[in-house]
Amino acid sequence: MSLFLTRRDFLIRASLGAGGLALGGCDVLEQRADVNAVLRSAEALTMKTQRLLLAQRPSAREFSSADISPTFRVNGTQMPDSQAYAALLGGGFADWRLKVGGLVDRELALSLAELKQLPSRTQITRHDCVEGWSAIAQWTGVPLGLVLRMAGLKPGARYVVFYCADELEKTLDGSGRYYESIDLIDAFHPQTILAYGMNNTDLTVGHGAPLRLRVERQLGYKQAKYLMQIDVVDSFSALWGGRGGFWEDRGYEWYAGI
Numbered sequence: 001m002s003l004f005l006t007r008r009d010f011l012i013r014a015s016l017g018a019g020g021l022a023l024g025g026c027d028v029l030e031q032r033a034d035v036n037a038v039l040r041s042a043e044a045l046t047m048k049t050q051r052l053l054l055a056q057r058p059s060a061r062e063f064s065s066a067d068i069s070p071t072f073r074v075n076g077t078q079m080p081d082s083q084a085y086a087a088l089l090g091g092g093f094a095d096w097r098l099k100v101g102g103l104v105d106r107e108l109a110l111s112l113a114e115l116k117q118l119p120s121r122t123q124i125t126r127h128d129c130v131e132g133w134s135a136i137a138q139w140t141g142v143p144l145g146l147v148l149r150m151a152g153l154k155p156g157a158r159y160v161v162f163y164c165a166d167e168l169e170k171t172l173d174g175s176g177r178y179y180e181s182i183d184l185i186d187a188f189h190p191q192t193i194l195a196y197g198m199n200n201t202d203l204t205v206g207h208g209a210p211l212r213l214r215v216e217r218q219l220g221y222k223q224a225k226y227l228m229q230i231d232v233v234d235s236f237s238a239l240w241g242g243r244g245g246f247w248e249d250r251g252y253e254w255y256a257g258i
């Protein structure tokens with residue numbers, strides 16, 4: 001119950017003192033129609049998810065600019081091999097939109113300029129690839145949680161799926177498309193950002209232009225490059241191999257904790 005207190009409610013309850021709390025400030029609040037309305041809403045659900053699950057979430061270590069690696073390898077796709085991507089790149093990504101859909105109240109189509117106008121976060125972290133190399137870089141982007149709050153989560157929301165522009169394997173059924181997924185715990189983690197900047201410049205094509213995921217505390221293959229669309233879902237079992245990602249479908253762990 002205390003998870004849903006507004007600042008005002010908190011102040012009221014705080015002024016009641018410990019006795020007031022023991023006497024059941026919760027009961028009083030639950031009788032209020034507006035509080036109940038909030039409790040029933042999807043927003044409260046989102047908030048509950050965040051507050052409950054994100055309390056005491058450890059953060060990935062952050063470094064100083066002196067630690068930034070002089071070179072950062074480009075791995076996996078170096079340049080998506082499609083005319084659609086080539087056209088977007090040719091136009092300086094002016095026509096690119098990040099689509100946000102699935103279990104949301106409002107579908108979004110955000111331009112790069114719009115994303116850059118949103119509050120940003122910059123962090124210097126170490127990227128660890130499962131192949132055994134690491135590199136430290138500074139990433140700048142929009143907290144994913146902020147974008148999800150803009151869209152509003154519907155009840156049932158559990159995962160966020162990221163669809164990329166590249167096919168890492170050419171297949172007839174599209175199962176070679178790069179995609180990834182994370183749960184809401186990671187989605188609302190403050191270090192989980194949709195990054196458009198690396199080491200103070202726009203992302204290069206090699207590193208995932210115009211937008212990539214940074215989900216620190218997980219391995220390199222979770223850091224999906226070339227983002228085109230993100231969907232909020234209750235399950236990813238119906239997607240391609242059903243295991244939540246291109247590499248997961250090929251045997252890698254879905255939760256690739258470092």
Ligand SMILES: Nc1nc2c(c(=O)[nH]1)N[C@H]1C(S)=C(S)[C@@H](COP(=O)(O)O)O[C@H]1N2
Nearest residue numbers: 073074075076077129164178207220223225
């Ligand atoms: N779309 C897409 N995202 C991807 C990949 C890819 O091939 N395609 N490779 C993954 C792997 S295995 C790693 S280690 C990192 C590499 O990111 P980098 O090229 O910026 O080093 O991106 C990850 N995200």
Ligand SMILES: [Mo]
Nearest residue numbers: 129130220221
């Ligand atoms: Mo990797």
